[in-house]
Amino acid sequence: xxxxxxxxxxxxxxxxxxxxxxxxxxxxxxxxxxxxxxxxxxxxxxxxxxxxxxxxxxxxxxxxxxxxxxxxxxxxxxxxxxxxxxxxxxxxxxxxxxxxxxxxxxxxxxxxxxxxxxxxxxxxxxxxxxxxxxxxxxxxxxxxxxxxxxxxxxxxxxxxxxxxxxxxxxxxxxxxxxxxxxxxxxxxxxxxxxxxxxxxxxxxxxxxxxxxxxxxxxxxxxxxxxxxxxxxxxxxxxxxxxxxxxxxxxxxxxxxxxxxxxxxxxxxxxxxxxx
Amino acid sequence: xxxxxxxxxxxxxxxxxxxxxxxxxxxxxxxxxxxxxxxxxxxxxxxxxxxxxxxxxxxxxxxxxxxxxxxxxxxxxxxxxxxxxxxxxxxxxxxxxxxxxxxxxxxxxxxxxxxxxxxxxxxxxxxxxxxxxxxxxxxxxxxxxxxxxxxxxxxxxxxxxxxxxxxxxxxxxxxxxxxxxxxxxxxxxxxxxxxxxxxxxxxxxxxxxxxxxxxxxxxxxxxxxxxxxxxxxxxxxxxxxxxxxxxxxxxxxxxxxxxxxxxxxxxxxx
Ligand SMILES: Nc1ncnc2c1ncn2[C@@H]1O[C@H](COP(=O)(O)OP(=O)(O)OP(=O)(O)O)[C@@H](O)[C@H]1O
Ligand SMILES: [Mg+2]
Numbered sequence: 001x002x003x004x005x006x007x008x009x010x011x012x013x014x015x016x017x018x019x020x021x022x023x024x025x026x027x028x029x030x031x032x033x034x035x036x037x038x039x040x041x042x043x044x045x046x047x048x049x050x051x052x053x054x055x056x057x058x059x060x061x062x063x064x065x066x067x068x069x070x071x072x073x074x075x076x077x078x079x080x081x082x083x084x085x086x087x088x089x090x091x092x093x094x095x096x097x098x099x100x101x102x103x104x105x106x107x108x109x110x111x112x113x114x115x116x117x118x119x120x121x122x123x124x125x126x127x128x129x130x131x132x133x134x135x136x137x138x139x140x141x142x143x144x145x146x147x148x149x150x151x152x153x154x155x156x157x158x159x160x161x162x163x164x165x166x167x168x169x170x171x172x173x174x175x176x177x178x179x180x181x182x183x184x185x186x187x188x189x190x191x192x193x194x195x196x197x198x199x200x201x202x203x204x205x206x207x208x209x210x211x212x213x214x215x216x217x218x219x220x221x222x223x224x225x226x227x228x229x230x231x232x233x234x235x236x237x238x239x240x241x242x243x244x245x246x247x248x249x250x251x252x253x254x255x256x257x258x259x260x261x262x263x264x265x266x267x268x269x270x271x272x273x274x275x
Numbered sequence: 276x277x278x279x280x281x282x283x284x285x286x287x288x289x290x291x292x293x294x295x296x297x298x299x300x301x302x303x304x305x306x307x308x309x310x311x312x313x314x315x316x317x318x319x320x321x322x323x324x325x326x327x328x329x330x331x332x333x334x335x336x337x338x339x340x341x342x343x344x345x346x347x348x349x350x351x352x353x354x355x356x357x358x359x360x361x362x363x364x365x366x367x368x369x370x371x372x373x374x375x376x377x378x379x380x381x382x383x384x385x386x387x388x389x390x391x392x393x394x395x396x397x398x399x400x401x402x403x404x405x406x407x408x409x410x411x412x413x414x415x416x417x418x419x420x421x422x423x424x425x426x427x428x429x430x431x432x433x434x435x436x437x438x439x440x441x442x443x444x445x446x447x448x449x450x451x452x453x454x455x456x457x458x459x460x461x462x463x464x465x466x467x468x469x470x471x472x473x474x475x476x477x478x479x480x481x482x483x484x485x486x487x488x489x490x491x492x493x494x495x496x497x498x499x500x501x502x503x504x505x506x507x508x509x510x511x512x513x514x515x516x517x518x519x520x521x522x523x524x525x526x527x528x529x530x531x532x533x534x535x536x537x538x539x540x541x542x543x544x545x
Contacts, residue, residue: 167380169378169380169381169382170382170384172352172370172376172378172382173376173378173382173383173384173395175352175369175370176350176370176371176372176374176375176376177372177375177395177396177445178370178371178372183398187384187395187398188384191384191386191387192384192386194386266388266425267386267387268386269425269427270385270386270425270426270427271385273427
């Protein structure tokens with residue numbers, strides 16, 4: 001009977017739960033693991049109760065995941081998606097941060113550019129796919145372009161807001177000590193805006209990871225989004241779809257953890273501390 | 276205006292007589308209006324004041340009377356609606372690295388270490404030259420051992436010392452302090468006052484110090500300039516003829532305190 005592994009799981013979780021009273025640092029993981037396991041159980045029960053032939057149970061998704069890992073297919077698609085996200089994201093950082101710093105600092109530039117930025121921002125990057133393919137073809141170029149678009153706006157807008165938030169005393173300190181031009185940006189504007197910029201990088205990377213999957217589903221022939229589409233079209237392998245979704249989620253978490261490490265630098269910690 | 280005040284002011288603006296210190300910061304008929312929803316809000320009216328070189332002057336007045344505004348005008352961050360401020364005879368038209376502000380809210384940079392904050396005004400010097408100034412300045416304000424710390428790791432009093440050190444490092448000829456100890460507890464405040472007096476005695480810098488604390492002004496200033504409630508006008512100028520360290524129980528201290536409370540229009544016997 002397929003429910004047996006779950007019963008064993010629930011029983012061992014119960015043991016873990018009671019044992020956790022004596023645990024030290026590991027303790028805070030007990031609750032999240034229990035909740036996740038409970039959700040897997042609910043998932044399993046829901047699928048079996050509905051009698052669906054095609055919706056996978058968590059066990060089937062797990063088996064599909066093992067199959068994916070063994071095939072060479074998964075790594076190629078992971079690399080394809082990650083490459084597009086990284087390249088597009090870094091391009092957006094390279095353009096968005098300097099532009100945001102200048103637009104945020106200079107009122108004139110802000111008045112000139114802000115309406116355009118605000119006008120382009122609400123257009124979903126997915127809507128750009130036809131043009132992306134027209135200009136760059138089906139391949140990495142279009143993906144990088146779309147990720148650039150989807151990260152650029154959060155980064156630029158976040159940087160502008162960060163600069164406009166710089167406190168008056170810090171601006172006056174800078175003026176008092178005669179800081180100008182590049183030095184002003186390097187010593188005051190950039191570091192003052194940095195904590196908020198890092199937050200906008202986090203948002204941008206999250207959006208980029210959402211967008212790349214959608215973009216690969218619609219208009220590309222590799223990557224995790226394409227893998228999902230492919231699994232569905234080639235013999236309705238919904239177990240592979242679910243397994244890929246789990247991979248996407250896991251990579252998303254890792255990307256966020258990586259970017260959050262930026263928040264630990266001495267130069268920006270002040271921006272996150274409770275004051 | 277009482278005769279005493281008129282006399283004080285006449286002495287004030289008589290200019291330098293031989294052997295006396297030169298005028299340093301001179302306010303001439305300074306008015307300031309802010310715009311408040313289209314209506315002018317008068318904040319300062321007819322401020323005439325001469326601060327002499329090396330003098331320690333306190334600006335005392337009730338909250339909202341325009342003390343910060345007056346200091347900001349001297350510092351070049353605001354411009355007066357009428358009148359002008361000169362330093363060494365030259366009109367002020369913008370901030371200047373020779374005259375340093377210690378702000379009412381912390382003005383040091385939270386993203387830079389204590390050392391780098393103090394280095395701000397010395398950035399044109401070589402590393403060795405910087406160190407030769409920074410270390411003694413940090414020692415002077417009692418922060419040795421915290422050079423690599425960041426402001427968020429320091430107490431309020433220590434942050435204020437960093438800001439004082441940042442100002443002192445450039446050997447400014449005028450220091451403006453806007454209620455620098457306002458956010459500190461009363462013990463730390465007393466300690467900081469003693470320190471600022473010591474630093475002033477050592478450096479011979481001209482200091483313009485804003486406060487709304489009567490005792491603070493008598494403890495530290497050579498001269499106390501009292502501003503009325505908004506619109507701020509000079510309502511009294513008192514010379515504090517007491518040597519440091521000052522005896523807070525002396526009759527002269529009590530006399531000055533009474534006079535200040537009288538001018539400010541509050542009774543201090545509760
Ligand atoms: N930038 C500004 N725009 C409009 N009004 C202002 C501005 N700055 C100050 N004011 C007004 O001017 C008046 C004087 O302000 P100021 O900050 O100089 O007072 P203060 O004497 O320093 O008070 P406190 O002791 O509370 O610091 C206040 O009524 C304030 O509302
Ligand atoms: Mg003030």
